[in-house]
Amino acid sequence: MASEMLGHVMVNAVFTPSTIKNLPDTIRYFSGLGVRQIYLSPDYSAYWNEEAISSLTRIYEDIGDLYKSYYREGNPHYISLIDNKISVILRNGYDQKDRCRMGIAEFAITPEGNVFPCERLVGSGNNDHQIGNIFQGIDPKFMLCHCAKGQQINEACLECAIRDFCMNWCGCSNYMTSGYYNRVSSFLCHSEKTILQTSFRVFRELESELGPLFYQHLVGKQC
Numbered sequence: 415m416a417s418e419m420l421g422h423v424m425v426n427a428v429f430t431p432s433t434i435k436n437l438p439d440t441i442r443y444f445s446g447l448g449v450r451q452i453y454l455s456p457d458y459s460a461y462w463n464e465e466a467i468s469s470l471t472r473i474y475e476d477i478g479d480l481y482k483s484y485y486r487e488g489n490p491h492y493i494s495l496i497d498n499k500i501s502v503i504l505r506n507g508y509d510q511k512d513r514c515r516m517g518i519a520e521f522a523i524t525p526e527g528n529v530f531p532c533e534r535l536v537g538s539g540n541n542d543h544q545i546g547n548i549f550q551g552i553d554p555k556f557m558l559c560h561c562a563k564g565q566q567i568n569e570a571c572l573e574c575a576i577r578d579f580c581m582n583w584c585g586c587s588n589y590m591t592s593g594y595y596n597r598v599s600s601f602l603c604h605s606e607k608t609i610l611q612t613s614f615r616v617f618r619e620l621e622s623e624l625g626p627l628f629y630q631h632l633v634g635k636q637c
């Protein structure tokens with residue numbers, strides 16, 4: 415009974431450079447309890463050194479293998495890292511409306527009326543991410559103090575073959591990992607590349623093995 419109820423529960427596991435190695439076991443643990451909707455989120459505020467960044471490749475591959483094995487057993491799981499990117503692949507990239515335009519079309523407003531460009535950047539009281547107040551008005555130019563000068567995003571992104579599938583537009587994640595809203599860190603870049611490659615392989619394999627069954631899961635008819 416408990417495991418039936420847990421099938422409707424969503425869990426979010428936040429991983430850090432020191433806990434990422436446990437992610438596959440974490441998924442197995444939740445799966446063993448009956449949980450079928452597992453969200454995985456990196457701790458963007460952590461320091462991701464080169465060793466931790468390179469470990470992403472193997473760990474994401476292991477998660478992809480788990481995702482496939484659950485499918486093959488007729489017991490599909492929603493695993494956010496993989497499912498989100500498969501959805502983006504099927505849509506042929508992020509649509510314009512998917513992309514956050516922080517401080518322009520995305521705002522967070524505190525109970526005091528202070529306006530921030532993103533809810534994750536709201537601190538306690540005033541902080542230097544604030545771009546105004548609903549009573550005095552807002553000025554997105556305040557965001558410039560957290561933007562690196564020059565082009566809108568990393569130069570490498572402009573020529574990158576997978577730029578339409580990459581979340582390099584999340585200014586908050588960029589800020590937490592690079593110090594600038596408009597600069598993608600090596601951690602985020604490697605994470606996006608790796609999870610996209612893994613998800614693409616998972617999609618191709620499962621699509622060829624399962625055909626329509628796989629699409630039913632993707633549109634929420636199975637989980």
Ligand code: SF4
Pocket residue numbers: 568570571572574575576577578580581582598602603604606607
């Ligand atoms: S994968 Fe890296 S280089 Fe390519 S668009 Fe994303 S952040 Fe930029």
Ligand code: SF4
Pocket residue numbers: 514515516520531532533534583584585586587
């Ligand atoms: S977390 Fe990223 S995508 Fe979400 S509101 Fe903030 S900047 Fe936008």
